[in-house]
Amino acid sequence: MVIKNIDTKLVIAKFAVNGYNVHPDAISMIVNSGLSVDELVDEVCKRCNGSFIITPEEVSKVLDELKKRTFGKKDKGSEKQEILEKKDVRVLKDVTGKSTCRGTVEDFVVYFNSRFEKISKILSGRLNPVPVSSLTKIKADTVDVVGFIDNIREINENRATFEIEDKTGKARVYADGKVKEEVMELFGDEIIGVSGRLRGRSIYADRIVFPDVPVNGERKIKKDFSIVFISDTHFGSKTFLDESWERFLKWINCESGDERLLKLAESVKYVFVAGDIVDGIGVYPEQEKELRIMDIYQQYEFAAEQFDRIRKDIRIVMCPGNHDAVRQAEPQPSLPSEFSSMFSNNVMHVGNPSYIDVEGVTILLYHGRSLDDVISRISRLNYEKPHEAMIELLRRRHLAPLYGERSPIAPEKDDYLVIDRIPDVIQSGHVHTYGSGFYRGIFLVNSSTWQSQTEFQKKVNLNPTPGNVAVYQPGGNVYRLKFYGS
Ligand SMILES: [Fe+2]
Numbered sequence: 094m095v096i097k098n099i100d101t102k103l104v105i106a107k108f109a110v111n112g113y114n115v116h117p118d119a120i121s122m123i124v125n126s127g128l129s130v131d132e133l134v135d136e137v138c139k140r141c142n143g144s145f146i147i148t149p150e151e152v153s154k155v156l157d158e159l160k161k162r163t164f165g166k167k168d169k170g171s172e173k174q175e176i177l178e179k180k181d182v183r184v185l186k187d188v189t190g191k192s193t194c195r196g197t198v199e200d201f202v203v204y205f206n207s208r209f210e211k212i213s214k215i216l217s218g219r220l221n222p223v224p225v226s227s228l229t230k231i232k233a234d235t236v237d238v239v240g241f242i243d244n245i246r247e248i249n250e251n252r253a254t255f256e257i258e259d260k261t262g263k264a265r266v267y268a269d270g271k272v273k274e275e276v277m278e279l280f281g282d283e284i285i286g287v288s289g290r291l292r293g294r295s296i297y298a299d300r301i302v303f304p305d306v307p308v309n310g311e312r313k314i315k316k317d318f319s320i321v322f323i324s325d326t327h328f329g330s331k332t333f334l335d336e337s338w339e340r341f342l343k344w345i346n347c348e349s350g351d352e353r354l355l356k357l358a359e360s361v362k363y364v365f366v367a368g369d370i371v372d373g374i375g376v377y378p379e380q381e382k383e384l385r386i387m388d389i390y391q392q393y394e395f396a397a398e399q400f401d402r403i404r405k406d407i408r409i410v411m412c413p414g415n416h417d418a419v420r421q422a423e424p425q426p427s428l429p430s431e432f433s434s435m436f437s438n439n440v441m442h443v444g445n446p447s448y449i450d451v452e453g454v455t456i457l458l459y460h461g462r463s464l465d466d467v468i469s470r471i472s473r474l475n476y477e478k479p480h481e482a483m484i485e486l487l488r489r490r491h492l493a494p495l496y497g498e499r500s501p502i503a504p505e506k507d508d509y510l511v512i513d514r515i516p517d518v519i520q521s522g523h524v525h526t527y528g529s530g531f532y533r534g535i536f537l538v539n540s541s542t543w544q545s546q547t548e549f550q551k552k553v554n555l556n557p558t559p560g561n562v563a564v565y566q567p568g569g570n571v572y573r574l575k576f577y578g579s
Pocket of ligand 1: 327369414416523524525542
């Protein structure tokens with residue numbers, strides 16, 4: 094009885110997080126279905142676009158379909174995951190199977206505490222922070238503090254101010270000249286350090302200290318294999334670029350290309366896919382007009398067929414994106430088994446984000462939804478160079494540093510979005526433009542898309558650079574291959 098009550102509250106909370114109320118009979122149907130509450134609620138939310146109250150009829154329709162689809166189908170997902178994990182690919186960190194959040198206010202308190210603990214620990218190694226509440230008692234002329242920042246305001250051309258808050262209190266900070274310019278690129282909500290002169294309870298900042306990755310963090314791991322980075326395949330969309338995809342398949346399967354390209358293809362041992370595997374259903378207004386495949390299951394069946402065409406000695410690791418059939422809030426778990434089981438045995442499904450180790454090379458795989466937020470907030474950044482926006486995530490040691498904008502966050506007890514390990518590679522996608530580079534020894538890549546410009550992207554003035562593939566040789570070269578256009 095107690096368990097049923099907990100499940101009932103869980104169902105109500107999960108629908109509330111997604112913006113829905115739910116009829117009591119619909120709740121009973123979900124609780125008594127014997128299926129995963131998480132997956133079922135996600136599925137109902139995806140299919141009842143525009144409803145205000147989830148009705149028993151809507152739940153019944155989804156249940157019938159799920160049962161039909163999964164009847165008699167062996168759950169190959171976990172079995173396959175185990176086989177792959179025993180080999181050379183290891184998941185170091187991923188929310189999949191560990192999600193506990195229900196979206197309550199208490200969950201958010203615990204979540205932001207986790208973020209504060211992790212990032213302030215990084216900063217404490219570089220500063221000697223004092224508690225903000227002690228500022229009135231301190232005799233020293235200079236101080237260091239660490240905290241969340243808020244209320245950033247430009248006072249005049251040369252001066253800005255903001256508030257910094259730790260667990261003990263709040264203080265005002267003033268910044269002039271070059272420090273002011275740095276302050277004007279802060280988002281608010283991020284955790285930073287301030288080193289400055291103490292005047293009463295206010296601090297006049299000499300230095301803004303980001304948690305950032307270490308300067309000498311370069312790791313020269315030399316390997317004799319290559320890793321291919323792609324993303325945003327959007328199978329099911331009318332704008333999917335069949336011809337470019339075919340050219341990519343021919344190359345990676347060593348069926349076309351000059352001697353140099355064939356040699357490069359032969360060296361590929363892993364393919365990483367940073368989400369938006371399919372185009373999805375109801376992701377943006379009037380999306381149905383742009384879909385070639387109108388059914389989400391058929392979209393994944395088609396996606397699985399396409400990845401199945403990649404030669405089988407290559408391991409494929411993929412995470413979901415905001416178009417995929419999992420919860421939208423990050424961190425996103427991996428695709429549920431009803432979809433992941435459609436893929437071949439050489440495909441490993443992980444969450445978004447995930448840390449993956451391949452033969453000693455650490456890869457941070459992240460779909461990249463927060464890049465929209467970062468690019469819109471810092472005027473020197475743009476979609477033509479998405480890797481420069483990725484640097485801002487590394488500097489803040491957080492994959493979604495802007496809370497309450499376009500990147501919804503699920504308040505897990507542990508903040509999976511903190512960059513608490515230094516990766517060798519960080520891969521993202523989402524913005525559909527290609528960009529790559531190195532930052533403090535870390536290879537950054539945003540791996541474009543396999544979809545041409547959609548009507549929606551035209552409206553928001555997004556010009557994709559599709560069919561671009563990064564081939565990375567750990568400790569060696571990086572190649573950019575173009576399969577779109579001549
Ligand atoms: Fe996408």
